[in-house]
Amino acid sequence: RAGLRPRCVAPHATDCPVIASVEGVVGAVAFDSLVIEVGGIGYRVFAAPAILAAAVPGKVLKLHTYHLVREDQQALYGFRSAEELGFFNLLLTVTGVGPKVALAIVGSRPTADLQLAIMTQDQAVLVSIPGIGKKLAERVIFELKEKVAAAGVAAIGSGGPGTGPGGGASEGEIVGALQALGYSLSEAREASRAALADVGVSSSLEERVKAALRSLLRE
Template sequence: MISFVSGRVAAVTPDSVIVEVGGFGVQLLATPATIARARVGERARFATSLVVREDSLTLYGFADDDERTVFELLQTASGVGPRLALAMLGVHSPTALRAAVATEDVKALALVPGIGRKTAQRIILELKDRLGTPSTAAAESTSGWRDAVHAGLLNLGYTARQADEAIAAIAGELDDSAAVDTATALRLALATLKRP
């Protein structure tokens, strides 16, 4: 198992980060929030999970160990593979996922593409005791989402002006929310933009 990857961020794509490690470019599939934090040219450290399949070795990268742990626990539920687990972390933070499972919030889990009502119920049933309860100390901060989304859009090749316009377009919708998830904000901002 490869526990983490540390090195200079060589490139950022919409669904991955490429880190230069010992002369090699290692591609890490990651959530939008993790990608938004990566800065091309700067050193970064990502917790990783290696998924071995008959035809591929895929490395998934995470902002921290907690995100990786939740990713691995999600895959223990029947019908949840690495792509769906990553999609779940792309829509919800680890804390939000724990809260959704602990409170049996089927609607929150069904927001993830590929998860319907029955799948959400099965995930709740199978993971309720394993995923743990959300920590109030780990609750996401509502401040700083603008900076993270701005940096993420710049890393994806958008101009500062385009990033500012996208943030302004979604700010009214998100400022009324109790908590703003960076991944959700980045996804909404991307939806308002066309690729340069």
């Protein structure tokens, strides 16, 4: 999953915040954040609704964090996994996307689903998120399509059951993902069929896309 690991997006390496994760006892839980108590210090961490709903005061919780540092503000944004944090960082590179919008996107559904929506240019998925309009959805897709692809296909497929024969990924999903990478419809269809012969009908989206890309690179 190279390319989607947590990274600093500050202009200079010396500006990179140092709080990469927080683990401690959950204190107060608010509508947009929670307090994690570590060594007598309470850290306020902004998080997605799913994290806040699952947080239990008095229980230990660990979150991967993005440490926002500005001249007039510091804030922590928490995530359940390094993949979520990495995708959050990627969203921050999009023009007009700040931490609050990026958090809303990351917290809306599984990261793999969001990455697939970007690759297949499925605006409907992004527009369904509160606060994300059509223009912003178009910008996210335009600016991140190649970055998500370059980050590694392993982070795009969820690996779960698909809709194709045998419970695997469907040909439409594979073709859409390959077209999002710039391949023509005919190239994508041919590569999808080659991938099917290579990894079988029960393969996941991740496995099928990897196999399809291998066949295209061999040409």
